[in-house]
Amino acid sequence: MYKYLKVYHSPKLAGEVPISGAKNSALPLMAVTILSNRPVKLTNLPGVADVKTMGRLLENLGAGVEIGEGYGIFDTSSLTGTTAVYEIVKTMRASILVLGPLLGRFGNCRVSLPGGCAIGARPVNLHIKALQQMGADIKIEQGYICAEGRLKGAELFFDQITVTGSENIIMAAAMAKGKSRILNVAQEPEVLQLCNTLKEAGVDIQRVGEREWEIVGTDGELIPIPDTHIIPDRIEAGTYLAAGAITNSQLSVVDVIPGDLEPVLAKFREMGYRLEVEKDKITIYPAQTIQPVQIVTAPHPEFPTDMQAQFMAIATQADGVSLIEERLFENRFMHVQELNRLGANIVIRGKVASVYGPTPLVGADVMATDLRASSALVLAGLIAKGETRVHRIYHLFRGYEKLIEKFRNIGAKMEIGEEPRP
Numbered sequence: 208m209y210k211y212l213k214v215y216h217s218p219k220l221a222g223e224v225p226i227s228g229a230k231n232s233a234l235p236l237m238a239v240t241i242l243s244n245r246p247v248k249l250t251n252l253p254g255v256a257d258v259k260t261m262g263r264l265l266e267n268l269g270a271g272v273e274i275g276e277g278y279g280i281f282d283t284s285s286l287t288g289t290t291a292v293y294e295i296v297k298t299m300r301a302s303i304l305v306l307g308p309l310l311g312r313f314g315n316c317r318v319s320l321p322g323g324c325a326i327g328a329r330p331v332n333l334h335i336k337a338l339q340q341m342g343a344d345i346k347i348e349q350g351y352i353c354a355e356g357r358l359k360g361a362e363l364f365f366d367q368i369t370v371t372g373s374e375n376i377i378m379a380a381a382m383a384k385g386k387s388r389i390l391n392v393a394q395e396p397e398v399l400q401l402c403n404t405l406k407e408a409g410v411d412i413q414r415v416g417e418r419e420w421e422i423v424g425t426d427g428e429l430i431p432i433p434d435t436h437i438i439p440d441r442i443e444a445g446t447y448l449a450a451g452a453i454t455n456s457q458l459s460v461v462d463v464i465p466g467d468l469e470p471v472l473a474k475f476r477e478m479g480y481r482l483e484v485e486k487d488k489i490t491i492y493p494a495q496t497i498q499p500v501q502i503v504t505a506p507h508p509e510f511p512t513d514m515q516a517q518f519m520a521i522a523t524q525a526d527g528v529s530l531i532e533e534r535l536f537e538n539r540f541m542h543v544q545e546l547n548r549l550g551a552n553i554v555i556r557g558k559v560a561s562v563y564g565p566t567p568l569v570g571a572d573v574m575a576t577d578l579r580a581s582s583a584l585v586l587a588g589l590i591a592k593g594e595t596r597v598h599r600i601y602h603l604f605r606g607y608e609k610l611i612e613k614f615r616n617i618g619a620k621m622e623i624g625e626e627p628r629p
């Protein structure tokens with residue numbers, strides 16, 4: 208049988224959405240347990256496919272992994288393997304996050320090269336270059352990154368800001384011999400949580416500039432990674448606020464860190480929505496008229512690329528032309544044609560999508576292509592007349608915990624559909 212998501216016209220939503228732990232913080236925190244001399248308990252762990260995949264990868268390396276409802280316990284004291292196999296890495300490119308820790312702990316490892324994905328080639332050359340500057344000998348053999356050598360502290364500069372590249376090198380530097388100074392480091396909240404966790408483990412790690420860190424490594428000595436409560440998922444929170452926006456409903460997200468969402472909240476306000484921001488709760492209120500918006504995606508603290516597709520869906524209902532420029536990934540407009548199938552009027556010129564609104568949307572069959580694009584199609588399905596069928600929904604469940612349950616609890620009508628394969 209073939210599964211897809213049926214989204215029915217749900218013009219008004221109401222209530223509160225509890226936000227789960229951040230997938231993009233859970234993944235590096237699971238990887239950093241490789242450096243731990245004690246079992247690590249991660250709480251607020253989101254029950255999403257990517258977390259399960261990283262759990263399988265750690266198990267495949269010989270770690271003890273227990274993943275339950277909202278938590279995980281990771282014991283890497285008896286790691287036996289240092290190879291991250293293709294079969295697992297091909298399903299989740301963030302598997303690359305074990306490269307730095309494995310090399311730092313064992314002095315050698317083989318990690319399958321993550322392939323590209325729908326949104327772009329997404330090379331890992333900057334991860335490799337930095338490890339080479341730290342003394343690693345790295346070859347690419349039969350699709351694997353083969354790395355060996357004792358890591359030494361170094362002066363490093365990232366030619367381009369990279370989130371997992373920063374995380375990989377920060378973890379490697381924590382194990383290196385001597386001091387590293389790393390420049391042009393990503394400062395996403397998920398990167399900062401990893402750094403705080405290393406600091407709590409006793410690593411000498413200092414933020415000496417906005418994008419500059421100094422780390423004195425332990426020369427391979429394992430560290431007591433503390434039990435850690437994962438920060439809320441700012442992109443999940445933004446996605447549900449976008450659901451409130453596109454249906455022009457009053458809606459709240461709770462268990463959030465509003466400060467992590469500033470650039471996103473600013474854009475909601477520019478589009479005419481009123482927001483009430485409390486300590487760990489944000490409420491969005493309907494706009495009199497939804498205003499068109501100009502968005503340029505860039506590394507944190509600027510507007511996140513992971514919210515680009517969701518805002519494009521909202522912009523189809525804005526009263527005018529919105530301009531959305533995607534600067535991080537070369538192919539992150541796959542949702543445009545799908546939104547146009549629903550009746551949107553979006554034109555791509557180079558890196559800029561022009562969204563002409565408002566356009567009434569009508570339900571149709573659409574194809575999910577990546578995690579965030581698929582959430583944009585669900586949002587559009589809420590206001591499209593009739594029924595929208597979102598295919599390849601495995602993308603959705605990689606990063607949104609209990610999505611159907613959370614949406615139903617605020618009045619959205621959706622269900623899993625099944626059909627025999629054509």
Ligand code: EPZ
Binds near residue numbers: 329332333334537579
């Ligand atoms: C992280 O991916 C996130 N994933 C992505 O979220 C997010 O979209 C992205 O950062 C940007 O914010 C995780 O954290 C697990 P990058 P990452 O390295 O680290 C280029 C989601 O939806 N680059 O910051 O892979 C790269 O091609 C996912 O949860 C190189 O050229 O992204 C891209 O153009 C999707 N060489 C840019 O840098 C490198 O060695 C930013 O990529 C590394 C990156």
